[in-house]
Amino acid sequence: MYPTDLKYTKEHEWVRVTGDEATVGITDFAQKQLGDVVFVELPDVGRVLTQGEVFGTIESVKAVSELFSPLAGTVLAVNGDLGTHPESVNSQPHDAWMIKIKVTDSAELANLLDAAKYDALTQ
Amino acid sequence: MVEFGGWDMPVEYSGIIDEHMAVRTKVGLFDVSHMGQIELAGADALAAVQWISSNDASRLALGQIQYSALTTPEGTFVDDILVYRMADQHFMLVVNAGNIMKDHQWIVARTAERGGDVSVVNASSRYGLIAIQGPEAERVLQTLTAIELADLKYYWFAHGEVAGVRVMVSRTGYTGEDGFEIFVPPAQAERVWNALLEAGEAAGIKPCGLGARDTLRLEASMRLCGSDMDEHTSVVEAGLGWIVGWKKDGFLGADRLRAQKAGSLERRLVGFEMRDRAIARHGHAVMDGETPIGIVTSGTQTPFLKKSIGLAMVPVALSAPGAPLTIDIRGRRVQAEVVPEPFYKRSKPA
Structure with missing residues (x-):
């Protein structure tokens, strides 16, 4: 079962919303599909994203995938640790965050999945 | 799957x-039963193998193996193959899975044109193939066979039993590591596979899939036919001049390959290492300004060397170690550098 304090996208990102700040990563399902992650390319701080926009790429030994922003907002921080330890996406997917954004429209939260719906999606 | x-x-x-x-x-264990086997037999079998492939099969003793290419009249690849000398007038070619039918039809047609006493048989369904690879491979396999593996040299094969099953064992592989490939009757393949997994348990044996097969072969600079070269790539362009029997008489594509060796070569497959943090993959363009001048044929982050490496077809002027390459990865320009091959070489052959 997926953590109930997170919201999810159909593209397998998770998002934790605290006030007007959102923290974004990829799900356990996504990391299992990718296999060993070796490279994560993240945006510059300050970049403005729309909901569903590509904000980076993640590469495993066998494949490359795009990362999609779950919500519109401005990038406040990126997780530089992923540069040296990309494998933490595999070992702790729900802790290995990628970006934090300042959310511009909290109404967009309604477009995201809760844990039960995401769990059903991945079955 | x-x-x-x-x-x-x-x-x-x-x-x-x-x-x-x-x-x-x-040590790792691979099921590579998908590989094909095509056998040529008859009084003119050697002459036929000599005509259709680039390497010099007359140098093979009984029980010996060589890497070679099935060539077109332009000296390009129909496939890359291993040639096994089973008997004086009997050869077995191990070919890539996706090319079995194409190779068989090609060989039947080319040998029919030349005539002579040779029969060509697609024997792929008669063989399962299991590869055991790694520094512990000999020790693990030896517990299941009476074949003296220490006496079996690299690129030689022997007949015997493994786990009570009649097999052919060859000291070959596609990983850059010491190891063996075991030709086994398909009905007994599972029994041999399970016996090897059990015998290797204490040594830490792991079953391995296509993903590791690809990263291992690339780290060892071994080419993948269909990805690194195809019917548009000559044997010399692929950097495989060492599998051409330059001294033997005519064979398909000999004239063009000789001309390329003598100086008409325009492009060559090279190994590169990324200088920027990125992974170049098959199909990414090598750029000179806005002009594509080459193409990446394989690329990965290698688990053992922990480097981002690859192979690319580039103009000869950019083929020497140290030459800078600019690669377009999904619209982003990144820097790489040509490096000597192989990327990885095991420290000491067994």
Whole structure:
């Protein structure tokens, strides 16, 4: 079962919303599909994203995938640790965050999945 | 599971990096039964093999193996193959899974044109093939066979039994590591596979999938036909001049290959290392300003060397180690550098 304090996208990102700040990563399902992650390319701080926009790429030994922003907002921080330890996406997917954004429209939260719906999606 | 050459095959079991490291440091087991076997027999079998392939098969003793290419009249690849000398007038070619039918038809047609006493048989359904690879491979396999493996040299084969099953064992592989490939009757393949897994348990044996097979072969600079070269790539362009029997009489494509060796070569496959943090992959363009001048044919982050490496077809002027390459990765320009091959070479052959 997926953590109930997170919201999810159909593209397998998770998002934790605290006030007007959102923290974004990829799900356990996504990391299992990718296999060993070796490279994560993240945006510059300050970049403005729309909901569903590509904000980076993640590469495993066998494949490359795009990362999609779950919500519109401005990038406040990126997780530089992923540069040296990309494998933490595999070992702790729900802790290995990628970006934090300042959310511009909290109404967009309604477009995201809760844990039960995401769990059903991945079955 | 993925579809590969008509076979359902696992990309990974425990993970590509885990499997890759097992082969480099301990031992790994691969089901490569998808590989094809084409046999040529008859009084003119040697002459036929000499005509259709680039290497000099007359140098093979009974029980010996060589890497070679099935060539077109332009000296390009129909396929890359291993040639086994089974008997004086009997050869077996091990070919790539996706090319079995094409290769068989090609060989039948080319040998029919030349005439002579040779029969060509697609024997692929008679063989399962299991590869055991890694520094512990000899020790693990030896517990299941009376064949004296220490006496079996690299690129030689022997007949015997493994786990009570009649097999042919060859000291070959596609990983850059010491190891063996075991030709086994398909009905007994599972028995041999399970016996090897059990015998290797204490040594830390890991079953390995197509993913690790690809990262291991690339780290060892071994080419993948269909990805690094095809019917548009000559043997010399692929950097495989060493599998051309320059001294033997005519063979398909000999004239063009000789001309390229003498100086008409325009492009060559090279190994590169990324200088920027990125992974170049098959199909990415090598750029000169806004002009594509070459193409990446393979690329990965290698689990053992922990480097981002690849192979690319580039103009000869950019083929020497140290030459800078600019690669376009999804619209981003990144820097790489030509490096000597192989990327990885095991420290000491067994």
